[in-house]
Amino acid sequence: MIIRIVRMHFTEAGVEEFLEIFDRNKDAIRNFPGCLHLQLLKDSEDGYCYTTLSHWDGPQSLENYRKSELFGKVWGRVKTLFSERTQAFSLEKFIEL
Numbered sequence: 001m002i003i004r005i006v007r008m009h010f011t012e013a014g015v016e017e018f019l020e021i022f023d024r025n026k027d028a029i030r031n032f033p034g035c036l037h038l039q040l041l042k043d044s045e046d047g048y049c050y051t052t053l054s055h056w057d058g059p060q061s062l063e064n065y066r067k068s069e070l071f072g073k074v075w076g077r078v079k080t081l082f083s084e085r086t087q088a089f090s091l092e093k094f095i096e097l
Contacts (some may be wrong), residue, residue, distance in 0.1 A: 001036070002056040007087040010048045014081030018050065025074050029054070032070065034061020048083065062090065 010018055022040055030038045036055040043049035056062040065071055079086075 001093060002059050002062050003091045003093070004054045004056065004062060005051060005087075005089045005091065007049065007051045008078070008082060009046070009084045009086075010050070010081050011083045012048060014083070015048055015050075018078055018081050021074060021078055025070070028070055029065075029074075032061075032065050032068070034058065034064065059090070 008018070026038060026040075029035060034057045036057055037053070039053040041051040041053060043051070054062075056065070
């Protein structure tokens with residue numbers, strides 16, 4: 001399983017549009033082949049910072065999503081709303097207690 005974390009900082013004006021885009025597309029992303037989990041987190045101290053947390057059944061499923069028309073449509077618009085560069089990480093479970 002691959003865990004993908006994407007931390008995004010938005011402009012003040014961009015937050016509302018991002019939330020609308022996320023709401024419109026969350027079901028399609030959750031139902032994309034290989035997506036096991038999708039969650040949107042809001043920073044507790046910065047109201048313009050959001051993080052997506054998604055679980056994928058493997059690296060190929062994540063790559064298929066990143067090459068999909070859905071991703072192109074969503075990310076193409078969302079990336080114009082950022083106030084600074086995003087941070088993205090792909091992780092694998094290592095030790096679970």
